[in-house]
Amino acid sequence: MSNLDLRPAPAGCGREASAGPVKDLLTARQFPLGGNTVVQRLLPNLGRRMVGAWCFVDHYGPDDIADEPGMRVPPHPHMGLQTVSWLHQGEVLHRDSLGSLRTVRPYELGLMTSGRAISHSEESPRPHARHLHGAQLWVALPEAGRNIAPAFEHHPDLPVVTGRGLRATVILGTLDTATSPGTTHTPLVGADLALADGADLRLPLLPDFEHAVLAMSGRVDVDGVPVEPGSLLYLGCGRPDLPLRAHGDAAVLLLGGEPFDERIVMWWNFVGRSTEEIARARADWMTGDRFGEVHGYDGERLPAPELPVIPLKARGRVR
Structure with a gap:
């Protein structure tokens, strides 16, 4: 999924996680995604940039798209991150410059590791289900992994933890004794927690992780x-x-991980370490170098927005 903000602000990140438990409720900003889909952006947020290595969180739907095209995100690039596609309703057709073509359905993991460079598109298939509801999340890659070869993984069967009104699907990392097959590059956890009406429980966590719900x-x-x-x-x-x-019946996503100990710059669809690196990635995308080509999408690829006049800098993870 792309950040379709035409004036993306640079997001600087460092290590300053809360040293102890807090309860900080973050509100969303709305952005158009493509087609008739509008997302609620929770990360990056004013005052909070990351949760572990999770650096971008969008929530969308549930939307009635019975008479609409649904999601339409043209080919666009990524660098230095992983994308996690997670659905509760609907389907998303993924294409990428590796030649991957896969329909991701509810409670299946679509995990794309951009590494040094990849491009992809996402759209609601035709025909498609009436409702679309899900989340798109990004994970920042550490220095040791950010220039690896790109890859795409589709895991239709994920481990589940159950107990006292809880059904937890492990998206990434480990929860309790269940470990997702998805590839990770830093210690983290992502889990979908389905809660039955009246469920009242205490979910075990790793104290060394920071978490959000x-x-x-x-x-x-x-x-x-x-x-x-x-x-x-x-x-x-x-x-x-x-x-x-x-x-009542409810569902939340648990996101967590060890505080990310590197300073990064996130701009548009790129995670890098300097202005020069981001500018080079933008230029490569605009000239057709490095990021490959997505075949089969019915439409033009997404042009990059203009870089800001002021230099991009890695700032703290909280503003």
Whole structure:
């Protein structure tokens, strides 16, 4: 998925995670995604740039697209990150410059590792389901992995942890004793927590990780804080467990990881380390170098926005 903001602000990130538990409720900004889809952007956010290596979080839907084209994201580039496509309803047809062609369906993992360079498109297939609801997430690659060869993984069967009104699908990393088959490059966790009405439990966490919870549907009290769909509660570090209580059937995404110990610059669809690196990636995309070509998408590829006049700088992970 692309950042379609035509004036993307540089997002600087460093290590300054909360040293202990907090409860910081973040509100979203709205951005058009393509077609008739509008996303709620939770990360990067004013005051919070990352959660572990998770550096970008969009929530969209549920949208009724029965008489609409649905998602239409033209071919665009990525560098220095992984994209995670996660659906509750609908389907997304993924194409990329490696020649991958895959339809990602609800509760299946579509994981694209850009490494040094890749391009892809995403769209609702034709015909498509009536409703579209999901999240798009990015994971920043560390220095050791950010120039690796690009790859795409599709995992239709993911491990599940169950208990007392909870069904947790492990998207990435490890939760309890279940580990996702998706490739990771830093210690992190991503899990979809489906909660039955009245579920009241404490979810075990790794205290060395910082965590956040994205509400997908229904209402959940997270450590006593009501979290509504399309909002993100940042929880900080130092939690051995997390109290959850559902009011009606509900679902949230748990995101966490070790605080990312590198400073990065995120601009448009690129994660880099300097202005020069970002500018070179933009130039390569505009001239048709390095990022390859996506075949089969019915439309033009996405041009890059203009770079800001001021130099891009890596700032702290919190503003």
